[in-house]
Amino acid sequence: xxxxxxxxxxxxxxxxxxxxxxxxxxxxxxxxxxxxxxxxxxxxxxxxxxxxxxxxxxxxxxxxxxxxxxxxxxxxxxxxxxxxxxxxxxxxxxxxxxxxxxxxxxxxxxxxxxxxxxxxxxxxxxxxxxxxxxxxxxxxxxxxxxxxxxxxxxxxxxxxxxxxxxxxxxxxxxxxxxxxxxxxxxxxxxxxxxxxxxxxxxxxxxxxxxxxxx
Amino acid sequence: xxxxxxxxxxxxxxxxxxxxxxxxxxxxxxxxxxxxxxxxxxxxxxxxxxxxxxxxxxxxxxxxxxxxxxxxxxxxxxxxxxxxxxxxxxxxxxxxxxxxxxxxxxxxxxxxxxxxxxxxxxxxxxxxxxxxxxxxxxxxxxxxxxxxxxxxxxxxxxxxxxxxxxxxxxxxxxxxxxxxxxxxxxxxxxxxxxxxxxxxxxxxxxxx
Numbered sequence: 001x002x003x004x005x006x007x008x009x010x011x012x013x014x015x016x017x018x019x020x021x022x023x024x025x026x027x028x029x030x031x032x033x034x035x036x037x038x039x040x041x042x043x044x045x046x047x048x049x050x051x052x053x054x055x056x057x058x059x060x061x062x063x064x065x066x067x068x069x070x071x072x073x074x075x076x077x078x079x080x081x082x083x084x085x086x087x088x089x090x091x092x093x094x095x096x097x098x099x100x101x102x103x104x105x106x107x108x109x110x111x112x113x114x115x116x117x118x119x120x121x122x123x124x125x126x127x128x129x130x131x132x133x134x135x136x137x138x139x140x141x142x143x144x145x146x147x148x149x150x151x152x153x154x155x156x157x158x159x160x161x162x163x164x165x166x167x168x169x170x171x172x173x174x175x176x177x178x179x180x181x182x183x184x185x186x187x188x189x190x191x192x193x194x195x196x197x198x199x200x201x202x203x204x205x206x207x208x209x210x211x212x213x214x
Numbered sequence: 215x216x217x218x219x220x221x222x223x224x225x226x227x228x229x230x231x232x233x234x235x236x237x238x239x240x241x242x243x244x245x246x247x248x249x250x251x252x253x254x255x256x257x258x259x260x261x262x263x264x265x266x267x268x269x270x271x272x273x274x275x276x277x278x279x280x281x282x283x284x285x286x287x288x289x290x291x292x293x294x295x296x297x298x299x300x301x302x303x304x305x306x307x308x309x310x311x312x313x314x315x316x317x318x319x320x321x322x323x324x325x326x327x328x329x330x331x332x333x334x335x336x337x338x339x340x341x342x343x344x345x346x347x348x349x350x351x352x353x354x355x356x357x358x359x360x361x362x363x364x365x366x367x368x369x370x371x372x373x374x375x376x377x378x379x380x381x382x383x384x385x386x387x388x389x390x391x392x393x394x395x396x397x398x399x400x401x402x403x404x405x406x407x408x409x410x411x412x413x414x415x416x417x418x419x420x421x422x
Contacts, residue, residue, distance in 0.1 A: 018220035024228035025237035026218065038385065039242035045387040047350040049302070075386045080354050082298075110348035112305050115390040152298065152354070163374060164298070164354040174383040206300070206352045212386050 043212035044118035066183035080165030084202030086151035103133025254327035258318035276391030277331035290373030294410030313341030
């Protein structure tokens, strides 16, 4: 008879658990070859939302920055746009930066932990109401979408979208093997950018960001 | 020959006879069983007319004995004349009090599971709201008329997932409610109702 013994605790002799009835199955925990625990639902998860009127000819509008202590993985970036008249569209860009922005007026959003056992969020999330004075160095554009802008309160329903929002980074977009957008350190950030285009009259936005920290 | 035996009991690892594969059960590092389809799952649904300038519209509260993980929150809205409204999904750390709360019937997906311990329902008069942790989602959705005169331009579905079923990727957590003080609510931010505004909803959650 042989026991499988934890090699890191030879003196303690921690033994593999075999779950009894009915399965008689071995208990295992999944790890990557880098030693990262990849158990399902194992990561501290957070969400935040915000609503705002953007600055004129906006650049970066919504931002999530990396953390000084944790690695941030962005799970979802949902963004809504509406204006006074509807019937128009605009192009949005989801960019990753490797240097932080400077200046402007940034309004931090409240990060909500999905599980109260988890620590407070360390990523900084929010939106700009005045453009950053200097944009950080861009790594590249992850996504660009052209979205319809319905009126905030349409006078009739005909032809209007069900939902004024779009997933710029769709929840459940990560399959088993591909990585989520990862922010390492406070210099890295992901932003929703408007490329300094002119606003439509009455243009307003809302957003939701979901991310994990570990 | 090697036999793999439990370190705690006399149980031996089973090798299935056809596949010759060993049985394994996946756990996280805290000892939580992560087998697929292993959790007691429940749903509740309701329809209602909200009170004027509502705050909380729909609530799922935590349990005194189980951890509640919310899988889906789906809300529909109709109005007399079509338009749009904004809804929020928020987490509270203390209970809302007062008001008139109507509990919905929690349906276990499997009759071998015990009765649900979470309380799900809607408000027909406005409560005094508990402490807000923050909003977890926000949507602006179209509100079609309840019975349209014609089909032209009408959406297929008057509802929207505030917390979409099967939304999670592999590693992120569902919203977890630990203890009866923790609530997840759909709220309307005390905005004025649109004429004829009515709602229906469905909440799905697990308990373990």
